[in-house]
Amino acid sequence: MNSNLKDGFKAALKIIEKNKMTAVLLMIGVLLLILPEFTNGERQNDAEVSVQDDGLTVFSLEETEKKLEDTLAEISGIGEVRVMLTLKTGVEKILAQDESSSLQESGTGETAERREEKETSVVIVDGGEEDKAITVKYIYPEYMGAIVVAQGASSATVKLEIIQAVASVTGLPIGNITVLTM
Numbered sequence: 394m395n396s397n398l399k400d401g402f403k404a405a406l407k408i409i410e411k412n413k414m415t416a417v418l419l420m421i422g423v424l425l426l427i428l429p430e431f432t433n434g435e436r437q438n439d440a441e442v443s444v445q446d447d448g449l450t451v452f453s454l455e456e457t458e459k460k461l462e463d464t465l466a467e468i469s470g471i472g473e474v475r476v477m478l479t480l481k482t483g484v485e486k487i488l489a490q491d492e493s494s495s496l497q498e499s500g501t502g503e504t505a506e507r508r509e510e511k512e513t514s515v516v517i518v519d520g521g522e523e524d525k526a527i528t529v530k531y532i533y534p535e536y537m538g539a540i541v542v543a544q545g546a547s548s549a550t551v552k553l554e555i556i557q558a559v560a561s562v563t564g565l566p567i568g569n570i571t572v573l574t575m
Contacts, residue, residue, distance in 0.1 A: 415549075452484050452533055461562055465543065468558070470551040472544030473575060478563065481537040489527035490514065536563040539570045546574040 458476045465474045494511045517524045539559050545551045552572045559570045 452531070454478060454480065454534075461559065464562075465541065465555060465558060468545075468551065468554055470545040470548055471555070474544070475542045475575070476559075477540045479537045479539070480534040482535045484534055485532040487529045487532065489529050536565050537569065539563060539565055541570070541572045542575045543572065544575045546572050 458478055461476045461478075462474045465471060465476065490513050492511065492513050494509060497508045497510065499506050499508070517526055541555050541559060543551070543555060546555065555572045556567050556570050559565065560567050
């Protein structure tokens, strides 16, 4: 029985050796299925998330999806492509703030009472007809997942290239990227 096990193992190694690329892709696929990554947080389904400040577009989900589609379409073996990205968080705008505090004392001796008051206000700049708040920075959205539907996605090599490209652009873990054949 021990020799049957050895013979079976040797036969499996010969098959794997002949089809190294297929075996590697199969192992990657199994790893993707075994090690799913879970995310916490609420899902934001806004089809068009954008922030504009002084006429400049800071972030547009629709533009990001379109750029990604155009880039993926350039990969050899891919024809038509559709991309859908979901966001975990939205765009957050941090405004300049002015903080002031005051210390008030009332009474004397043991009955003295101290009270500190803090006041925060948004810094406003006179913009002619309209006053405008000063934006310090934007915190961009965090991606939650991606679905890519592509014509050439039936090839394991193309599918892997799509996953790697989407992961590098969005920062998503590969378990949160789904690639389907069109």
